[in-house]
Amino acid sequence: MTKQNNHFETNAVRTQTEKTQFSEHSTPLYLTSGFVFEDAEEMRAAFAEEKERNLYSRFSNPNTTEFVDKICKLEGAEDGYAFATGMAAVFSTFAALLNAGDHIVSARSVFGSTHTLFTKYFPKWNIETSYFKVDEVEKIESLIRPSTKIIYAESPTNPGVDVLDLELLGEIAKKHDLLLVIDNCFATPYLQNPITFGADLVIHSATKLIDGQGRVLGGVTVGKKELIREIYLFSRNTGPALSSFNAWVLSKSLETLAVRVDRHCENALKLASFLEAHPKVNWVKYPFLKSHPQYEVAKKQMKLGGNIVAFEVKGGVEAGKTFFDSIKMCSLSANLGDTRTIVTHPASTTHSKLVDKDKQAVGITNGMVRCSVGLEHIEDIIKDIDQALKSI
The missing domain is CATH 3.90.1150.10 (Aspartate Aminotransferase, domain 1)
Known part of the structure; x- marks a missing residue:
């Protein structure tokens, strides 16, 4: 991968996987479900995670790795994982980090499917959500419980394009030792970087402006390495991974x-x-x-x-x-x-x-x-x- 600390546009264009023996200028498609090993010991070491390498495309693939690395660089994140859709990213992020009995404090203005997760499905697992209005951020602290784990918001919001003060949310999350998760879909990494304001994780529906041409579905979550590790392990076992073809399209889309x-x-x-x-x-x-x-x-x-x-x-x-x-x-x-x-x-x-x-x-x-x-x-x-x- 390109390591230089360049400007946004340069990083979006020049972050690429290592060239193969064919010295291609544009990253090729890696349409393979699995990867092979030289011998039994290499296979054992790979599955023991003693060496970082591709095992199976549900876990990682050169195309998804390139896409995630670009988003991480553009967002200022340590690590990330790519999903088949934006909602797969939302669901998997919460499911990986929450346990029965945990509590979410969320802005009331969220995407309809996210609202359905919070009000219909998460309660089945004894995960509760309390909402605050976008113009009543001062009420957030009154909603925090001993069981609260995450503060969540979209900014700008869908569909009303309200804007939440990310710096203030970051301060509240830090004060109460909570995770701040921000859906940055409407802004993209180009317009806004929530991590610089205190977010621990940033979610994107890459289907939207990141693709930008209505061609493919995709999602991605980036942020702190230890949190992404939990999301990766959950997703490795539940299977919401982004396809290598869609990752290739999305990585090329980031260039423009x-x-x-x-x-x-x-x-x-x-x-x-x-x-x-x-x-x-x-x-x-x-x-x-x-x-x-x-x-x-x-x-x-x-x-x-x-x-x-x-x-x-x-x-x-x-x-x-x-x-x-x-x-x-x-x-x-x-x-x-x-x-x-x-x-x-x-x-x-x-x-x-x-x-x-x-x-x-x-x-x-x-x-x-x-x-x-x-x-x-x-x-x-x-x-x-x-x-x-x-x-x-």
Whole structure:
């Protein structure tokens, strides 16, 4: 692997596995389920972990190793493990580190599937979760119990793009000797590094901006070596590993992350500014808009504002339906972070399993739109969204 302490863009491009005897310029695909040994002693030593090497692709593979090493370098992490999906990363991280009777303190604004884990599945194993609202961080300490193990948050949040003060969360976690786990999916390692603010572990759905083109699924958790060791051992036995092909795609995707995200953010800020003045829009939330309630926090911990813009159309359910039905160029999809601009209705898609009071608690209204701003020309993005709004 490349060892130089270079800039982000250089590390994203130049971190590669060792060349084979063919001296290839681009890392090849290692489409193999297993790896061979010279003799019985080498095999014994490998399984005894006396020597670091590939044994089986569920454990490690040159392609997944390269991808993880890149993310670690870009996030400033000691170690990591790659998963088949972002939710596999979320579930495996918690499952590996928690025991029956443990307690999580989490921001209330989390992805719908994560909320389902916390409220439906973890209670089956006597793992409880207490929520705090993103604008009530001062209440976190009152939620901490003797059994609390982890403080968890997304920042920016999905879908409302709220921003939590990572430095403050880090201070609280350290004060109470708790683990701080941050989902950094919306920001990517390019815009934000939670470890520098005190996070112990950082999770990504690599399916989103890290891939950036809607091609493959993937997830990754990086952070402190001793914690990753536990996650690795759990995952080695339960099997949520990332495929070598997807790892190869994601590692190549990281080479263009910075240039892509720069354009995503530029387009998103222009769209947010346009929507803020639109007569058919009630409100707009984007981290780098001065009207955002956590604007100062976002400026402190993020390089740019990301590619997600949340806004509410006037007129409720029927107006929202008309807006989505009137979209011509942008895609109607539940994904985000693609080259293509995507508009989503969280209340009926990504967060549809939430009951109404839970939707209200995280600011999801029937007229709310989550826009993942893509790489098309900004004038074309604005033109399409404007004509859809005018149809209301």
